[in-house]
Amino acid sequence: MKSLIKDYLTVTKKEWNGLVVLILLIIAVWMAPVVYQRVHKDKLINLNGFDATAARLHMQPTDTAATIAVKMFRFNPNHLPATDWQKLGLNDHQITTIQHYEAKGGRFYTKADLKKIYAITAIDYKRLEPYINLPEKDDYTEKSFTIVELNSADSTRMTTIRGIGPGYAVRIIRYRDRLGGFYKKEQLKEIFGIDSLMYHDLAPQVSVDAARISKINLNIVTLNNLLVFPYLSYKQKNAIVEYRNQHGNYAALDDLKNIPIIDDGILSKIAPYITFK
16 A cells, blocks of 8 residues: 555656746746836836927928918909918818819809808808908899700800809710700709709709600610610610510510610610600
């Protein structure tokens, strides 16, 4: 019995050496954080110096306008040079926003129109308003004027629309020719550069005579003649012509539903432009 216990409790030299190494490793891991904290002491942040630096950064100009002394003067905001906007205290972002608005055909007719520019804050407008060289109210609606019919107007007539210059007149006419004519005023928003804000200004000045639309006879039209039509993709145009060649003439708009790549949304868009005789 004593021999068994002795054999069980006996530690060989190799095992004893391993036990010593393990104990030393445990001690080293336990002491490592203490030694590290003593060698690498945390440095205190000088908050006073940090606050002073932050204040200096805050005082530095963030754009060109901050480096130009503000000088108020009477001005017309339409196509006002950027340097003059800077003198009036506007920053680069605000000036760029105004220039984008004008590039899209926007124009200021009254003082309050400047409020349409989202970058102009209420404080900015209150400061600028006494110097804006425009009427307080828009008397345009009180004047007698002729509504421009979009499907018959030429480029000269188009430019009589307030907010439409020669460039936009050409865009409208080119898009009208591709369509075959407008059947509703809202189609103006499909023209590049005419957004909802600009359309809101144009809508009261224009009308549409849908009877002037040049319709497409699907039973005789060729693929080449269909290519300019903007409401169909090339695959859809080709499918319409090929289906007719294979199955004969179309009798009604519903026949187009047999073409898998033409859905109800497409049919509703092209319906005003399609005829079968």
